Amino acid sequence: MNSPSRAPLIYTGLVMAAVLTVAPFALGLLTxxxxxxxxxxxxxxxxxxxxxxxNYAALAGAGFGRALAVTALMTAIITIGQLTFxxxxxxxxxxxEFPGRDALFWVYxxxxxxxxxxxxxxxxxxxxxxxxRNTFWALVLPFLFGSPYAIFLLREYFRSIPADLLNAAxxxxxxxxxxxxxxxxxxxxPILATLTLITVVSQWNSFMWPLVITSGGxxxxxxxxxxxxxxxxxxxxxxxxxxxxxxxxxxxxxxxxFQRHLVRSIVVTGLK
Amino acid sequence: xxxxTRGRIRSTLLGYGLLAPSLFGVVCFxxxxxxxxxWLSLHRWDLLGPIRYVGLDNWRSVLxxxxxxxxxxxxxxxxxxxxxxxxxxxxxxxxxxxRGLPGTGLFRALYVIPWxxxxxxxxxxxxxxxAPTDGAVSxxxxxxxxxxxxxxxxxxxxxxxxxWTNVGxxxxxxxxxxxxxxxxxxxxxxxxxxxxxxRFWRITLPMLRPTFFFVSVxxxxxxxxxxxxxxxxxxxxxxxxxxxxxxxxxAEAFGSAAIGRAAxxxxxxxxxxxxxxxxxxxxxxRRISYELS
Numbered sequence: 205m206n207s208p209s210r211a212p213l214i215y216t217g218l219v220m221a222a223v224l225t226v227a228p229f230a231l232g233l234l235t236x237x238x239x240x241x242x243x244x245x246x247x248x249x250x251x252x253x254x255x256x257x258x259n260y261a262a263l264a265g266a267g268f269g270r271a272l273a274v275t276a277l278m279t280a281i282i283t284i285g286q287l288t289f290x291x292x293x294x295x296x297x298x299x300x301e302f303p304g305r306d307a308l309f310w311v312y313x314x315x316x317x318x319x320x321x322x323x324x325x326x327x328x329x330x331x332x333x334x335x336x337r338n339t340f341w342a343l344v345l346p347f348l349f350g351s352p353y354a355i356f357l358l359r360e361y362f363r364s365i366p367a368d369l370l371n372a373a374x375x376x377x378x379x380x381x382x383x384x385x386x387x388x389x390x391x392x393x394p395i396l397a398t399l400t401l402i403t404v405v406s407q408w409n410s411f412m413w414p415l416v417i418t419s420g421g422x423x424x425x426x427x428x429x430x431x432x433x434x435x436x437x438x439x440x441x442x443x444x445x446x447x448x449x450x451x452x453x454x455x456x457x458x459x460x461x462f463q464r465h466l467v468r469s470i471v472v473t474g475l476k
Numbered sequence: 477x478x479x480x481t482r483g484r485i486r487s488t489l490l491g492y493g494l495l496a497p498s499l500f501g502v503v504c505f506x507x508x509x510x511x512x513x514x515w516l517s518l519h520r521w522d523l524l525g526p527i528r529y530v531g532l533d534n535w536r537s538v539l540x541x542x543x544x545x546x547x548x549x550x551x552x553x554x555x556x557x558x559x560x561x562x563x564x565x566x567x568x569x570x571x572x573x574x575r576g577l578p579g580t581g582l583f584r585a586l587y588v589i590p591w592x593x594x595x596x597x598x599x600x601x602x603x604x605x606x607a608p609t610d611g612a613v614s615x616x617x618x619x620x621x622x623x624x625x626x627x628x629x630x631x632x633x634x635x636x637x638x639x640w641t642n643v644g645x646x647x648x649x650x651x652x653x654x655x656x657x658x659x660x661x662x663x664x665x666x667x668x669x670x671x672x673x674x675r676f677w678r679i680t681l682p683m684l685r686p687t688f689f690f691v692s693v694x695x696x697x698x699x700x701x702x703x704x705x706x707x708x709x710x711x712x713x714x715x716x717x718x719x720x721x722x723x724x725x726x727a728e729a730f731g732s733a734a735i736g737r738a739a740x741x742x743x744x745x746x747x748x749x750x751x752x753x754x755x756x757x758x759x760x761x762r763r764i765s766y767e768l769s
Contacts, residue, residue: 325513445601
């Protein structure tokens, strides 16, 4: 379908776009291994000689180890909670008959229109009234109990599972929870993998809510710590680039491993 | 008969039992906040002291506040730059990827990386790259340019960073759209003597209309809420030139401790976004499918 003569032109375009995409990351990564002295004296773009870990050591001293742990824990707990409770809800919506089901489903779907930016201010008040400001609970509670969007996607998927499969399990004496764990979940691996990836990415990167609800070093997440470092040590770019590297690299690694799946999931879900 | 009733009761209990956790979440963290934000918009609170009822004072002061007017204007400009730019560049990238040349998968994956990364970290990275004295761009160009503090440059630069982040993501949708066009249509046009340029304009673009609409509407909704990028790049400056609405809400609530006013701004943003979504649904209902007979 292609005229082969045009291939070099297309490759040129593809490579130029790739360079534009990758260069900022590469420069930041190099700078994070450059000593502050070399950065100040040499040209900022020269290769680190010798490469140094001093910026990462300084980050560890600035409490980044804890921030990394808090971020990982927050991401893990929210992802597990969201998937578990979304699966239960989606099963009820997809496979059970009870009064009020469809009305409730539409309420869930209506909440898709509620943007996070709008709920930050009232959620802050609610957490303050409960005395939960600057606690781990405040970080995870608002996102723990499932997401309407995940429920929507899972419901679509669960509806396509053949009824015979579920009935067979039930005839063998399985209760609903058994059916969900042993039949529904194994049959829904692709969509569950998709949702896991999307949830991990969005929670790992979340910034505005942790920024407003936590203060000080105790429950600081990576994004907040990075922002704080930048405003505190504005000119120490080698240190700041080490911080951005710590915030970015785990997700890029996750992306490289699950690349094929993730690219497809983005198109399937169409949502961040 | 009794058996059937008992079955229905059991299934109802089971249904609500399974829904209980997510229902709790939806009610407490999505529906209740929407009521609280309305309530807050009628009160004055400074984050610490008592909460006082002030009627429509916040509404009056916000709707006549030039800084909120400025934020809406800046956000509108930002959307007007970001959405068309990322749609055009995303389409361009997708057309190159759709050729299916060897190595395409690698390029496609590379382009999505900025979108996977934390917008905050990406903005901090760009803040260094654009730093006037020791930043990468100044070093390469050999001259000092105030990318982020020049009143004329700041908003275009913040927009450019946002576009850079999103292009690969937008390209994925166009790529899916292009690959979904039946090859037979192109083949038929080629037999009729259509050049590749004509086929692009007469076949590919019209067939991509639903994709255009999807990426534009989701692009508007997400651009209207950009916060992290502005927070790290400019803090809304210089002189409010990049003070997007989401950043204004944050600054009002947690910078000026004017929670009631921030609640009003949040409601205005919500109403506008719901408007956009409703328009989207009306549009999609009208042109949902293409007849290929």
